[in-house]
Amino acid sequence: MPQNRSxxxxxxxxxxxxxxxxVANSYLSGVEQQAETVDKTLVRVAVARVPLEYGTAVTTExxxxxxxxxxxxxxxxxxxxxxxxxxxxxRVALRPIEVNEPIMKSKLSGEGxxxxxxxxxxxxxxxxxxxxxxxxGVAGFVLPGDSVDVFITRQVTDSNGDQSGQIxxxxxxxxxxxxxxxxxxxxxxxPKVSKTATLEVDPVDAQKLVLGxxxxxxxxxxxxxxNQDTEAVQTVSIDDLQDGAYSGRYxxxxxxxxxxxxxxxxxxxxxxxxxxxPKRPSxxxxxxxxxxxxxxxxxxxxxxxx
Numbered sequence: 001m002p003q004n005r006s007x008x009x010x011x012x013x014x015x016x017x018x019x020x021x022x023v024a025n026s027y028l029s030g031v032e033q034q035a036e037t038v039d040k041t042l043v044r045v046a047v048a049r050v051p052l053e054y055g056t057a058v059t060t061e062x063x064x065x066x067x068x069x070x071x072x073x074x075x076x077x078x079x080x081x082x083x084x085x086x087x088x089x090x091r092v093a094l095r096p097i098e099v100n101e102p103i104m105k106s107k108l109s110g111e112g113x114x115x116x117x118x119x120x121x122x123x124x125x126x127x128x129x130x131x132x133x134x135x136x137g138v139a140g141f142v143l144p145g146d147s148v149d150v151f152i153t154r155q156v157t158d159s160n161g162d163q164s165g166q167i168x169x170x171x172x173x174x175x176x177x178x179x180x181x182x183x184x185x186x187x188x189x190x191p192k193v194s195k196t197a198t199l200e201v202d203p204v205d206a207q208k209l210v211l212g213x214x215x216x217x218x219x220x221x222x223x224x225x226x227n228q229d230t231e232a233v234q235t236v237s238i239d240d241l242q243d244g245a246y247s248g249r250y251x252x253x254x255x256x257x258x259x260x261x262x263x264x265x266x267x268x269x270x271x272x273x274x275x276x277x278p279k280r281p282s283x284x285x286x287x288x289x290x291x292x293x294x295x296x297x298x299x300x301x302x303x304x305x306x
Contacts, residue, residue: 154216
């Protein structure tokens with residue numbers, strides 16, 4: 001009996017050992033398969049260890065490597081230091097790169113390159129500088145990366161060749177500013193009165209800007225970055241220097257917006273209840289004068305043309 005009992009215990013131990021080996025092999029195989037799956041879905045990519053500002057040289061100290069999902073990897077990244085960190089001829093950042101942002105070739109200069117606007121300028125675009133000042137440059141609030149409209153104010157002549165007044169046209173709309181003076185850093189956020197603004201335009205628009213500076217004065221109007229719409233333009237003359245009025249006197253019949261005109265508009269004052277006041281005689285109008293918190297309406301005669 002003791003011998004049989006020993007054989008039974010030995011058999012059970014062998015079975016338990018085999019079961020443990022099977023379970024361990026299954027677990028290790030699953031871990032290996034999971035690791036292989038992870039390795040297939042992730043790739044090694046270089047990212048910025050610290051913020052890289054415009055003109056910063058890329059070195060071993062300011063980059064690191066992380067695992068990145070292969071399916072969402074941007075084009076032009078670096079899987080190793082080869083071609084990225086070049087001893088004696090470093091690449092420099094042409095656009096700001098944030099911490100943990102993948103470093104891409106499109107944001108870097110060539111080996112031993114310099115921070116040059118031409119390296120990031122689209123092939124079909126041109127960079128051209130225009131003169132600005134404290135007023136024409138929106139008091140320095142126009143910064144690299146902003147979008148602006150360009151206005152031109154010039155003299156016009158009549159059929160006899162005599163100067164008949166000044167007009168202001170919208171020369172260009174929704175133009176990207178790529179540099180202010182010598183600053184092309186998109187992260188610049190401090191207003192600064194500058195002398196020049198470099199704009200990104202197509203070749204024909206570059207010609208318009210050059211010609212525009214010779215025949216008149218240019219001014220910039222800052223746009224909302226979310227507003228990308230191109231609107232119908234109007235020519236404003238001295239005759240239109242009245243609130244709410246537009247004559248359209250200098251609109252060219254051949255203009256693509258020739259049908260987009262408005263007759264002179266005059267505001268109608270309404271009472272606080274929202275109802276319109278009784279219609280005034282055609283030769284009079286109402287003028288409201290505010291003294292402190294009180295307001296008084298006066299009837300005055302209209303002059304010719306008003």
